[in-house]
Amino acid sequence: MMRMPRGDRLGLVLWALAMLAFGLLPVPEFWITLANYIGLYSLVALGLVLLTGVGGMTSFGQAAFVALGAYASAVLTTGCGASPWVGLLAGLALVVLAATALGAITLRLSGHYLPLGTIAWSLSLFYLFGNLETLRKFDGITGIPPIMLGGFELESGRHLYLLIWAIVGLGVLAVLNLLDSRPGRAIRALRGGLVMAESCGVPTTRAKLLAFVLAAVLAGLSGWLYAHLQRAVNPTPFGLNAGIGYLFMAVVGGVGHVWGALAGAALMTLLADWLQELLPRLLGQSGNFEVIVSGALLILLLQRAPGGLWPMVQRAGAALRGRLGSGERAQPAGLRNKALAQPLPRRAQPAPGAPVLQVKAARKTFGGLVAVNDVSFDLHAGEILGLIGPNGAGKSTMFNLVSGVLPLTAGEVHFLGRRVDGRPSRELARAGLARTFQHVRLLPQMSVIENVAIGAHLRGQRGWVAGVLRANRVEEASLFAEAQAQLERVGLGDAALREAGSLALGQQRILEIARALACDPVLLLLDEPAAGLRHQEKQALATLLRGLRAQGVSILLVEHDMDFVMGLVDRLVVMDFGTRICEGQPEAVRQDPRVIEAYLGGVE
Incomplete structure (x- = not known):
């Protein structure tokens, strides 16, 4: 059974109750739609927290994995009559295979060559989706069936809302548990440099590939939900701009913090929607002005808070609790369960003088x-x-x-x-x-x-x-x-x-x-x-x-x-x-x- 570190457990419970109440209240359908997209974006940003914020590997190509998850389910459900759940398994399997192959090549790069490599294969996959007759080129695939859950069709955004946010909650719990474990510490050790990590016995290539594949799986899961929410897919939402947007969400929220993925996805989505409504009124004409204004606002935010939004929230909460400046971290799970500890085996030392x-x-x-x-x-x-x-x-x-x-x-x-x-x-x-x-x-x-x-x-x-x-x-x-x-x-x-x-x-x-x-x-x-x-x-x-x-x-x-x-x-x-x-x-x-x-x- 998955258990969250105690310091975050109360926050998850309160957050889950708030999301449940929001979904059950008679709020406008548009609000539900915004919340659904925030959830989808949060899954991708959560993977980027693991990959970029924790593992130190920058990727602009996560939108390609979203597309793989969406297209795999779309093809199977429309062309073969398969269940969306079969589409989910097939999509995740395809994402794992693609991420393993691309990661084995891309992760050999370092410095600025790594993000350039992710841009290269992201663009390649985007144009591949748009030129394959099987995928109906840029027209895309329509008529995707809704997800069936317990004999009930989740055919509207309101019906899918709870499923989307339940998956987001499980994703947050899984990543928090992973980071508070031996393999998670191996991924975190990558930030200290490969020489340090290798000197501790960490197989750095395997740790990097694990982070890369898990981030891709979260993106593929988002793509599957997107396909059955929209009931249609085409290459347009999966271009390089989307990949940059996902990375922005993670960075703005706090790329080194799990909860920052949700904060960044919410802020960027709500900001874009608000500016799309406000700017045409102010300027008297329509256009993509929200991109310019949101970019300027993001630069200002990151100048004031280089670590992103979530560390500011943490500092405010610590100040309210009177613990600001204590310098102490929450107890890892290994310390909370210290009664279970058993002596580790020790290696035999050679005889004196040997x-x-x-x-x-x-x-x-x-x-x-x-x-x-x-x-x-x-x-x-x-x-x-x-x-x-x-x-x-x-x-x-x-x-x-x-x-x-x-x-x-x-x-x-x-x-x-x-x-x-x-x-x-x-x-x-x-x-x-x-x-x-x-x-x-x-x-x-x-x-x-x-x-x-x-x-x-x-x-x-x-x-x-x-x-x-x-x-x-x-x-x-x-x-x-x-x-x-x-x-x-x-x-x-x-x-x-x-x-x-x-x-x-x-x-x-x-x-x-x-x-x-x-x-x-x-x-x-x-x-x-x-x-x-x-x-x-x-x-x-x-x-x-x-x-x-x-x-x-x-x-x-x-x-x-x-x-x-x-x-x-x-x-x-x-x-x-x-x-x-x-x-x-x-x-x-x-x-x-x-x-x-x-x-x-x-x-x-």
Whole structure:
């Protein structure tokens, strides 16, 4: 059974009661028609919230998926005499196939090429619909039968009203449940960058494709309802302008907020209708003046509220409740069900002194620049190894070679006895390698504990269907219990429900370590973890790292704070101009003439 996160449950109930009352009241038929179109647009905008606002992938082509859902049902019901419900299943199947094929191609693009790609196939499908004789070209298909429900024909807009809004309500519930689940957090992790998500074990290609297909399914569902509401379809409502309009609705409402999809669809629809009636009276002539005026008004709105309409509503509600500025988020479902938590399995740590990481003659070139020049070193179980050197020494490149972010030009990297160079970061994370970043990579709008739960992604198994149906409560409770335990371990237990972006820089670095520990690693790669920390915080971090070493966790550390490094590590590897110039215990390295010349500048 699907259950909404408690913070939104009351809002959904009140909204559902209001929509039910509106449909039962003797309001004018035109109002019902407007409400029906708001519902149809809300479904498409809801998919764009998932795809663009959450997943960070901009699409102008959702109108094409609306058309696929509408045309599939129209063809089957008029040409084959099939039931509209058969048309629904066929339409959604066609949408899934088309979205999977188009997504596999389009999602390989990045930056501005991605939205340009969606424009390309949107235009192609639009002209395809308009030139196929089977679909009666631009004349379209008429005589589409009404939907039958319980032996009753839903032949008018008033009859379809409750069905449309019931489906919208289920769509909102499904998306909220999905986002509050392991696969939903994987989609949300895409906003933090592919390198960060992959380092936590998230299969980013699969996560992007899932968001793309689910957004297309919501659009196809809207198309099916549209076909049986209008009882006719033609290509005109499914052009590029419609795709741009859907994206505008999501952005105006608040593209990162589920309820913003409904707010944006309502605002844009009502605004367009009001301007169509008002402007001809004011200007004394008819025309598409509402497009100009609404565009100017939207620019003004987004200047005043870049995040859209819904965040303004949230801030107003928080101020009324006296919670403005609290910085806390609603509890995720995994915390609310913490009584169901079960201990997660832990990987066996190698015996003390066993080889964990072996780098053999690693070389990396960028054109004619040799960034890493045949560097070799070993790291053993229960050891903290420091990698130091002056700026430009090649430390970060070496770090990325070990973690799978960059491929080797030559040489080998072995982890736990297996050669791993050339393998992606998510495979290394599965094998037990976790990392932090020199420049903090968190999801600032998510809570602290949700950021840590992303690190435990590989320790769960339930998929998106279980997330939507809330059939993953035991697993979610277990993952969040693990996340809370890691926060307690690093001293951030009291900040679990705060927004990650509200933490100080030093706390954000500690949060990254907690996220890495949630992977249950054998080897922890830390990239300048002490940067931005105060003296006491550095001491606490050193105590934490020594405790991890005592528990068998191996650590590779890149750091510029020499006092912090010298009092912590067991051995040091020193690099300069991409070459290893020294390796040994801290005191021996401190006094090596090559290190003094290259790095310490002669000052102890």
